[in-house]
Amino acid sequence: MRLRTHPGRPFTRTAVAVLGATALMLSAACGGGGESPDTSGTTTIRIGFVGSLTGPLAPSGQVALVGLQAGAEYVQAQDPNVKIEIVERDTQGEPTQAVAATRALVQEGVSAIWFTTEAFPPVQDYLNQVKIPGATAGGIGAVLPDVGDSKKYKYAFSTGAGTSGETSIIPLLKYAASAGNTIAMLDDSSAFGTAQSELTKTIAERDFPNVTIVHKTFPSTASDNTAELSELRDSGAQSLIVWSYGAPLVTTMNSLNRIGWNPQMSGVLGIGDPSVSELIPEGMKETLAAGPIAKTFVSSTPGAEPTGITAEFVKLYLKLRNKSDFNALDTVGAMSFDWALLVAEAVKRAGSTEGEAIKNQLVSAGEFEGANGTYTFGPDKRIGLDADDLSVFVPAKPCENNICVEASIG
Numbered sequence: 573m574r575l576r577t578h579p580g581r582p583f584t585r586t587a588v589a590v591l592g593a594t595a596l597m598l599s600a601a602c603g604g605g606g607e608s609p610d611t612s613g614t615t616t617i618r619i620g621f622v623g624s625l626t627g628p629l630a631p632s633g634q635v636a637l638v639g640l641q642a643g644a645e646y647v648q649a650q651d652p653n654v655k656i657e658i659v660e661r662d663t664q665g666e667p668t669q670a671v672a673a674t675r676a677l678v679q680e681g682v683s684a685i686w687f688t689t690e691a692f693p694p695v696q697d698y699l700n701q702v703k704i705p706g707a708t709a710g711g712i713g714a715v716l717p718d719v720g721d722s723k724k725y726k727y728a729f730s731t732g733a734g735t736s737g738e739t740s741i742i743p744l745l746k747y748a749a750s751a752g753n754t755i756a757m758l759d760d761s762s763a764f765g766t767a768q769s770e771l772t773k774t775i776a777e778r779d780f781p782n783v784t785i786v787h788k789t790f791p792s793t794a795s796d797n798t799a800e801l802s803e804l805r806d807s808g809a810q811s812l813i814v815w816s817y818g819a820p821l822v823t824t825m826n827s828l829n830r831i832g833w834n835p836q837m838s839g840v841l842g843i844g845d846p847s848v849s850e851l852i853p854e855g856m857k858e859t860l861a862a863g864p865i866a867k868t869f870v871s872s873t874p875g876a877e878p879t880g881i882t883a884e885f886v887k888l889y890l891k892l893r894n895k896s897d898f899n900a901l902d903t904v905g906a907m908s909f910d911w912a913l914l915v916a917e918a919v920k921r922a923g924s925t926e927g928e929a930i931k932n933q934l935v936s937a938g939e940f941e942g943a944n945g946t947y948t949f950g951p952d953k954r955i956g957l958d959a960d961d962l963s964v965f966v967p968a969k970p971c972e973n974n975i976c977v978e979a980s981i982g
Contacts, residue, residue, distance in 0.1 A: 616655045617925055619644070619915055620677035621908075622695070623688025627665030628819040631845060632904055633688045636709070639905025640686050642888035643912025646881075654919075656912055663691050670694045678702050683925045684915045686908045687711055689764055689817075692728070699727040704927035705934065707731055707911045709904060710817075710840075712955065713740070713771070714763040720952030727931055730955045731914070731944065732907040739959040741772050743864040744813055744838040745780065747964055747981045751836040752810030754784050758800060758824065759815035760792035768815040792820050798827045805833045817842035825851035834859075841865060843967040844900020844976070857968035861979035862900065864962035866944035869903050869971075870978040877973045885909050885943035886974045898974040900965055903944075910942030914956075 621640055624633035637660060644656035659680055661673035670691035675698065677685060685706045687695065692711025696718075699706050709732030716737050718724040730737070748755045757772060759765030769787060776783050786807040790797040801824070804812065812835040814824055821842055828834075834855030843849060843862035852860055868882040878886055886898055889905050917940055918933035919925050934940070940947040940956070947956030965976040 614653050614655055615919070615925070616657055617684075617916060617919055618657045618659055618680065618682045619912060620674070620680075620682040620685035621658060621660040622670055622673045622677065622685055623663055623691045624665035625660070625662040629665040629688065629690060629817075631847070631901070632818065632842065633662075633665075635901060635904045636686065636688055636908040638889060638892050639885075639908035640912055642885060642892055642905065643909040645888050645892075646884055646909070647912060647916045654916060656916065663688075665690060667691060667694050671698055674698055674706075678704060683919070683927055684911070684930055686911050690762070693763055696725040696728060700725065702927070703727065703931070705729060705915075705931040707908075707914075709907045710740070710764050713737055713767040716767070716955075719954050721935065722952055727927070728954055729911075729934065729949065731910045731942065731947065731957075732904075732955075737955050738771065738775060739955060739957065739962060740864055741768065741775055742779075742959045743962055743964050743981070744861070745772060745775060747838045747861050747979065748811040748813050748836065749780050749783055750811075750981055753782050754786065754807065754809045756804035756807060756809035756812045756835065757785050757787045757815070758797070758804060758812065759787075759789050760794075760820035761789055762792045762816075762820070764817070765789070765792070765815040765820075772813065772815075790820075790823075792816075794820075795823055796827055796830075797823055798830050801827050801833060802831055805831065805835070809835065811836040811838070813837075814839040816840070821848055822851065825853075828856075829853050836860075838862065838964065841900060841904065844903075844965070844971075846899055846901075849899075849967045852968050858966075860966070860968060861964040861981075862967045863964035863979075864959075865900060865903055865965050865976065866906065866957070867961055867963050868943065868945055869900075869906070869976055870963050870965050871975045872978045872980075875973065876975045878975060881913075881941060882906070882943045883974075890974075898971050900967060900971060900976050906943040910944055910947070913942050914940045914947065 663669040667690045674695045687708045689711040692708040693714045705727045707729040712730040719728045759769045788800040790800045817840050837860045918930040922929040922933045945961045964979040966979045969977040
């Protein structure tokens, strides 16, 4: 486990002093875009949340909202002259509601927005129009080829390197390939699942030339996918990669139990949700790996604990959720927590709460620290962490001392 920290980065004592001075100047420097100073010199940054707080994808959305709220508390604890307001809109898991929800938040003067996975792709054209930066975890995967200043979608970011793009695939693909040269791959019909599967094939062809991938898809609304899993099992595959989360992932775990197939499986972070991990077949408990997950949240050393900003996130997050046990799905909250920190740091560096100014700082102002590690963005680099910042974990084992058990890749 590691957390890289550097003096003068977000919310060290030096940064706090600068941020406080910046807060006093913002009312003169800015004319709107979410900033609402008062006579005490406090600067308010409004960050929106658009996503599933009810419906089948709600568990992940609720975690993300609490993470964003924890980020606001962290920033404010470091500098009382900066206040972050979180303004939320529930899409009930329906992507078609995302644009209307985003429009409403923009009218309320938000400077940046966090989106759950399914809500992110539909809003990209609108974010371009209003010049507001939006971030997500896995949602960027479906639009990633078109993201960047030289491309179509200029305001898209991801603090979830483990949930989309090449960085989210390489650790899982490497783990699957360690079991043999034939890999089964299953996804649901969602934009996330489809995008991850297609990119997996591309990476495998490039980096794993001896690997053969056998691929099946099932409808995201299906309650059973034993037929698809049986075909994958009969292909002779030694391992299985599953690109599903939420209800479709529950369907997959139940179906694996029905057919009694116990491949060396790798899957998404959501397998760490207790409601899913309890469904892991007995024969897979030692070999199923999930993730990727930031290395700040895993360790192979018994008794290890999180440190630095990671430890502060855990403390605030558990307090807001009124719970004592930390699990891998809770690290989804660290992605939105980090977005609050990054936005606040970009405001400090820009001296402005305007969305365009925040975006420009994120892509050009070097490194940003968060609970997941050190982020570096660029004009066309919008996933801020890299594959070497990530690992996989064993979801059948509990996260002790708020650290999950790192899986061994053969």
